[in-house]
Amino acid sequence: MDVQTNLFSKNTMPIALYSSEQLYAMEQAWFAQGNGSFGLMQQAAWQMAQHIESLYEKKCLNKQLTKQGITSRFNTSQRRASIWVGIGSNGGDGWLIAYYLQQRGWQVQVIAVGFEKQDFVVKGNLEISADENKKSITAAARALQLALSVDCEYQCFKSSDNNTNDTSVRALQANVYIDALFGIGFNRAPNNMYQQAICAFNAAAENAQALVIAVDIPSGLVASTGQVFERIAIVADTTLCLIARKFGLHTKDGLDYSGAVIDIPLIPYQVNNEKLIPVATLITSAHSLKPRRQNSYKGSYGHVLVIGGNRIEGSQGMGGAAILSASSAMATGAGKITVACHEVFHGALLTSLPDAMTIDLHDKDGINRLIGQASVIAIGMGLGRDEKAKIVFISCIEAAIAVGKPIIIDADGLYHLASLHSKNHKLIAELKTHSATHQVCLTPHSGEAARLLNKKINEIENDRLAAIKQCAAIYGGDWVLKGAGSLVLEQQSGQAHIYVCGVGNAGMATAGMGDVLAGVIAGLLAQEDLKHELRSLHQAVLIHGLTGDILVNQTSSNDDNSLLVGQRGLQAQDMPAAIRHVMQLITDSL
Numbered sequence: 361m362d363v364q365t366n367l368f369s370k371n372t373m374p375i376a377l378y379s380s381e382q383l384y385a386m387e388q389a390w391f392a393q394g395n396g397s398f399g400l401m402q403q404a405a406w407q408m409a410q411h412i413e414s415l416y417e418k419k420c421l422n423k424q425l426t427k428q429g430i431t432s433r434f435n436t437s438q439r440r441a442s443i444w445v446g447i448g449s450n451g452g453d454g455w456l457i458a459y460y461l462q463q464r465g466w467q468v469q470v471i472a473v474g475f476e477k478q479d480f481v482v483k484g485n486l487e488i489s490a491d492e493n494k495k496s497i498t499a500a501a502r503a504l505q506l507a508l509s510v511d512c513e514y515q516c517f518k519s520s521d522n523n524t525n526d527t528s529v530r531a532l533q534a535n536v537y538i539d540a541l542f543g544i545g546f547n548r549a550p551n552n553m554y555q556q557a558i559c560a561f562n563a564a565a566e567n568a569q570a571l572v573i574a575v576d577i578p579s580g581l582v583a584s585t586g587q588v589f590e591r592i593a594i595v596a597d598t599t600l601c602l603i604a605r606k607f608g609l610h611t612k613d614g615l616d617y618s619g620a621v622i623d624i625p626l627i628p629y630q631v632n633n634e635k636l637i638p639v640a641t642l643i644t645s646a647h648s649l650k651p652r653r654q655n656s657y658k659g660s661y662g663h664v665l666v667i668g669g670n671r672i673e674g675s676q677g678m679g680g681a682a683i684l685s686a687s688s689a690m691a692t693g694a695g696k697i698t699v700a701c702h703e704v705f706h707g708a709l710l711t712s713l714p715d716a717m718t719i720d721l722h723d724k725d726g727i728n729r730l731i732g733q734a735s736v737i738a739i740g741m742g743l744g745r746d747e748k749a750k751i752v753f754i755s756c757i758e759a760a761i762a763v764g765k766p767i768i769i770d771a772d773g774l775y776h777l778a779s780l781h782s783k784n785h786k787l788i789a790e791l792k793t794h795s796a797t798h799q800v801c802l803t804p805h806s807g808e809a810a811r812l813l814n815k816k817i818n819e820i821e822n823d824r825l826a827a828i829k830q831c832a833a834i835y836g837g838d839w840v841l842k843g844a845g846s847l848v849l850e851q852q853s854g855q856a857h858i859y860v861c862g863v864g865n866a867g868m869a870t871a872g873m874g875d876v877l878a879g880v881i882a883g884l885l886a887q888e889d890l891k892h893e894l895r896s897l898h899q900a901v902l903i904h905g906l907t908g909d910i911l912v913n914q915t916s917s918n919d920d921n922s923l924l925v926g927q928r929g930l931q932a933q934d935m936p937a938a939i940r941h942v943m944q945l946i947t948d949s950l
């Protein structure tokens with residue numbers, strides 16, 4: 361792999377992401393080799409207890425540094441942990457953490473959720489035997505018994521009838537709240553009792569301004585999808601991720617609940633002695649670029665044709681979309697650009713981007729000629745959805761296929777594609793065939809993906825991984841499913857590689873950011889001097905996200921004259937100048 365340059369995050373290596381099913385398969389393979397499940401739980405809990413201590417100490421140290429001389433509640437000599445456990449193995453981890461922390465001098469209180477009285481009857485022999493997996497007592501029950509054997513304090517959580525959060529537990533005012541309610545087994549909307557438990561946990565931790573640590577994955581977050589039901593999940597400062605990194609921690613809701621993720625790898629990523637192929641790879645750093653050859657000219661860096669920016673009779677104009685795409689393509693270093701947009705926008709376009717050439721969107725012959733000359737076409741941004749726009753779309757895609765050009769389809773282009781698919785139009789099959797030999801990139805957000813797959817938006821959102829795979833299977837080509845933790849699917853030699861983009865921020869949730877992305881993809885694709893990986897879809901998505909991050913992270917200390925931009929107020933028009941900066945930052949110096 362190429363040397364990679366990471367601008368903001370400490371982690372520069374791609375991280376393999378797995379589904380719950382894969383994690384269970386790894387565990388089962390481990391147990392099938394004669395390893396015990398209680399032994400594994402002990403290892404996990406022991407390591408987590410150590411992490412919890414050091415995270416707490418770090419927090420105390422930070423407090424002391426910021427409030428020098430003040431003895432705050434984070435005094436290391438008063439270590440109190442409130443550990444909320446559920447009935448599965450994740451809860452088992454929690455009981456064992458309680459056991460270990462208590463042994464290490466912590467005051468510990470366990471809040472048991474979903475338990476019956478008989479679960480707390482102390483049983484006899486707790487010794488681990490060689491055939492522990494064959495024992496009727498589960499690892500989680502064994503963990504509970506061990507915690508009870510050292511008199512760990514516990515209370516049973518009972519939900520209130522009136523939805524008031526006035527629950528039966530009197531939770532300890534702790535410095536650390538540990539969530540061991542659900543792990544990778546969480547797979548459906550929580551019922552009333554669990555909803556109340558999760559809300560009570562969050563409220564107690566917030567009230568105590570405590571450190572919140574999730575065991576394996578925050579409870580309420582689905583490990584395989586990143587879904588949270590009705591925003592009810594534990595909000596963690598840190599997640600101690602056991603065995604292997606879960607896909608759901610990094611896309612959709614996962615980003616809002618997981619906090620920092622610390623890996624605790626315990627067993628090999630293997631099933632039947634074969635390494636498991638992850639469902640996706642988390643990427644946070646762009647591949648670094650080589651400086652350009654001195655002896656080169658504009659033709660060496662390609663010609664982007666942007667087709668969009670329409671004004672439909674009696675409707676709003678969307679010229680800005682084409683301008684944003686074109687400016688962003690130029691900012692990545694494309695050699696030349698032509699914009700086919702409605703004539704009313706030519707003046708505005710040339711005012712903001714005098715480097716561009718223009719052509720009327722409805723000049724069919726002129727555009728067809730240009731498609732022959734262009735290195736890549738990007739179509740759809742502000743194209744419009746009326747019949748006339750559809751005819752432009754079909755004619756341009758047909759022309760691009762006929763002359764074998766790379767194609768990027770975004771926004772209204774995706775709308776037309778969906779409607780052509782619903783009518784079994786021959787263009788769908790032609791585009792798919794074209795994508796087998798030429799780069800075709802399609803960039804929907806969830807709403808557009810829903811239309812393309814004839815599904816409801818929440819069906820897409822509930823399983824984004826399945827949605828992007830389905831899009832690729834039906835239409836061919838490489839895909840971005842945009843949003844927090846954008847997914848990228850690239851097809852290489854008949855195999856789909858899926859990436860999760862670990863950069864970008866909620867400031868980018870504003871109009872025009874998608875047009876910028878389409879421009880970045882086109883700009884990179886046009887530059888044939890760059891190696892395949894450097895022109896790839898995942899590289900473009902990373903550059904786009906890193907640009908959003910650099911804009912909201914810049915501080916006045918970087919540059920006295922710079923204007924600070926935060927997440928609220930970041931605009932798509934801020935992006936092109938910052939893209940140029942990112943392109944320079946990821947280029948190796950001579």
Ligand SMILES: NC(=O)C1=CN([C@@H]2O[C@H](COP(=O)(O)OP(=O)(O)OC[C@H]3O[C@@H](n4cnc5c(N)ncnc54)[C@H](O)[C@@H]3O)[C@@H](O)[C@H]2O)[C@@H](O)CC1
Nearest residue numbers: 397400401448449450542543544545546547548549550576
């Ligand atoms: N098997 C082992 O030895 C190990 C397991 N580990 C832990 O085990 C966890 C997985 O354990 P489990 O498979 O028991 O899963 P969980 O502990 O996540 O809980 C699963 C239980 O919760 C129920 N459930 C799921 N969603 C629910 C909802 N919305 N409302 C009510 N009940 C719901 C399930 O039906 C099942 O009974 C991992 O996340 C990890 O923390 C680790 O200790 C590593 C070793």
Ligand SMILES: Nc1ncnc2c1ncn2[C@@H]1O[C@H](COP(=O)(O)OP(=O)(O)O)[C@@H](O)[C@H]1O
Nearest residue numbers: 842843844864865866868869871872873874875
């Ligand atoms: N919360 C977020 N975190 C990271 N990236 C985001 C977030 N919200 C939006 N983005 C990115 O910004 C872009 C928005 O695209 P899109 O919704 O198509 O906007 P538009 O159609 O207005 O141009 C996508 O690349 C998306 O991934």
